Amino acid sequence: MSSIDPATMAQQLATFDVQPFKQRYTKQASQYQTKLDALGKVESALREFRTAVNEMNNSSSGIIKNSAKVSSEGVLTASAESNALTGSYQIFVEQVATSHQVSVGMPETLEPSTQVPLTGTLELEVDGKKLLLDLASLDSDGDGQASIADLASAINHHENNPGVNATLVRSGSKTHFMLSSEETGKKNVVEVSASGTGESWFEDAFTSLKELSPAKNAIIWLGEQGDGLKLENSSNTFNDAIDGVELTVTKAQDAGDAPLTMNVKGDKEGTKEQVTQFIDAYNALMSTLDKYSKVDVETNTRAALASDPTLRSIESQVKSAVRGEFAGMRLSQVGIEIGRDGKMKLDTDTFEKAQTNNSAVLEDMFNGDDNLLDSLDTLVKPYLQFSDGLFKSRKDALKQNIDRIEDKKVSLDRKYDMSYERYLKQFTQMNAIMTQMNQTKSLFGQPL
Template sequence: MSSIDPATMAQQLATFDVQSFRQRYTNQAAQYQSKLDALGKVESALREFRTAVNEMNNSSSGIIKNSAKVSSEGIFTASAESNALTGSYQVFVEQVATSHQVSVGMPDSLEPTTEVPVTGSLTLAVGGKELELDLSTLDSDGDGDGKASIADLVSAINHHADNPGVNATLVRSGGKTHFMLSSEETGQTNAVNVSASGTGQAWFDDAFANLNTLSPAKDAVIWIGEKDSGLKLENSSNTFSNAIDGVELTVTKAQQNGELPLTLSVQGDKEGTKEQITQFIDAYNALMSTLDKYSKVDAETNTRAALASDPTLRSIESQVKSTVRGEFAGMRLSQIGIEIGRDGKMKLDSEAFEKAQTNNSTTLETMFNGDNNLLDSLDTLVEPYLQFSSGLFKSRKDALKQNIERIDDKKVALERKYQMSYDRYLKQFTQMNTIMRQMNQTQSLFG
């Protein structure tokens, strides 16, 4: 009578005891994970769709695109937002904004290593903000010698947490080192004011009392219309955002007295608008393709996608389709050349859309942009699904994750059951094996 391998037999029988459960739990976990992954893909597609919608429906961008052209380059540039009114404007640039830059009246012998006082304070103010620098903090090299250099002062100003918006630099020119202060911002209100006090060293205090202006703090000045007779506008920055509704001007160079104003032309950008529409169509089709991919049932192969017949996906698809087929500002997408084919894809009839651009550009903008119109309605529709704390996708995913965690717990319990069965079988077959050896030994005694 041959012996048996207790470990092998115990493993086979213990595996048989739990095999069906293992397979069931593995299949369930795979199904839950498949649904979780699919929901993540759909959620990402919905977020991308919402982002595309919002990029075409905000204060600076809409479906309608406008262009701004200037009659001559080098004086100012312009860009037009979707709400800009088409027309022609005369603009004269009298003055560009500059930042305040001064040279401090330091001695001609100034070098980066020149020692500065480490008592008293240096006060710098720009645009209503102020820094009072305690000069005793300049001796920060840790040697405790109570000395600091002009280079240390420059570094302390530039790296101070309360710097009001001033840059300090040492510039070498004409064989001399110059200590310079510059405002980070342009305009009169951002002029640099500086003073030293309590240092006990007259040369240092006098230096900051005697500033040489290298560049004055000036506001930008433009005229809408003729200089001296048009509308005068001043700005601390070289960018004018409110001079003309929907138009941003950035001046780069002042004109000479007697020169004529430049002509700024604002007009509709048909190609830019068509590009916006194409992006909307692409965003819609991408969303629908994703919904179809994860919810379809293939009748020919009898295979089902991970979220086949899922009510959430059906609801999203139904609501989005219903919205884009709706009427906004008295018009439908089909009336401006945007159709949804039998395959569910949105398509653009370029000829019909160009005609709508020509005949109904104002209505076209109102149809897509603004409160309760197409893009706003789509954003409102998808918002409940995408809220981080209480969105429908989040709750669905959380439920699936909990199911997977419960399966993992069952797998852990099943492994304990397997080990208990294995130990029991191993003990039984070990005992059996011992009895069989004893029987074999007894039989051998009888030859």
């Protein structure tokens, strides 16, 4: 009788005990993970669709695109939002906004390493906001010294900086200590004074400021200079001079110059591009929904989320929305149709006619309150809530199922270990008995 290998036998039988359960758990976990991955793909597609919708439905961007062109470059730039009224405007740029900049009257021997007093205070103020800097705080390393470079750094990095930049500028052989306001406009004048330092040269320096650039507002005229509508702004960008148009002045005109002409008109290609992006976003969403929910009768295969009620609901609601009537019109009437294959397509000729004849209605049907884009955002929003969205709850349930299976696998590993130890003990004993029997038989010359 030949001996057996107890470890091999124990491993085989212990594996046989747990294998059916392991295969079932692995299959279940795989199915759950496949569904979880599919839900993640659909959620991403829906989120991308919503992002695309919202990018075309905000205060600065809509389906209708407009352009603003200025007759001369280098003086004024302009951009038009979707709500801008088309027309021609005359604009004269009288003055650009500037920030206040001064040179502090420091000694001519000033260097970045020049020591400053460590007693007293330096007060800076811009537009009613103040910084009272304790000069003792400049000695950050405790060596009893601080330089003018340390002072500039302390001003620039102070948490209560009122909007002042301090800079050391080298010009020829001289170093200058400069202060400038961060913001433009006449209200942003830099005021500074030093006191209690015991150093007259330091305190006097901040009383003898040389103005390099005054704080000025930007001034433009809608129409002729002096005869039109005067507009003044602390920055060089005017957002509310003309509804839907942003103006940025870069250079002042000379007195007597003719006003610039700015033309605002519809951007047909830009509008078509916006509509195409909407169509692409819709088709991408529908393609993803179809990919993960379809049932192929011919091959008898089912996608991971075949017949899933959540996907059916999304598809049904989105399709219903885009087929609805908004501002008295349907998408099909402006050249946006859904073919038999379910894909949305653009009839360029019909759309261009709608642009020409019904531009206002086209904008209203897409961007009007509670119209198409608002409706689409409203219907997909509940699915995408981070705290209690439908996708989150579905994914959380699947993750919990996967976690439970992992717990079962851990228990199965323990069962395998127990079975292995039991079988190992049994076969080891059996092997010992067989060895003893062989030895006994050998005494009679009859080995087993």
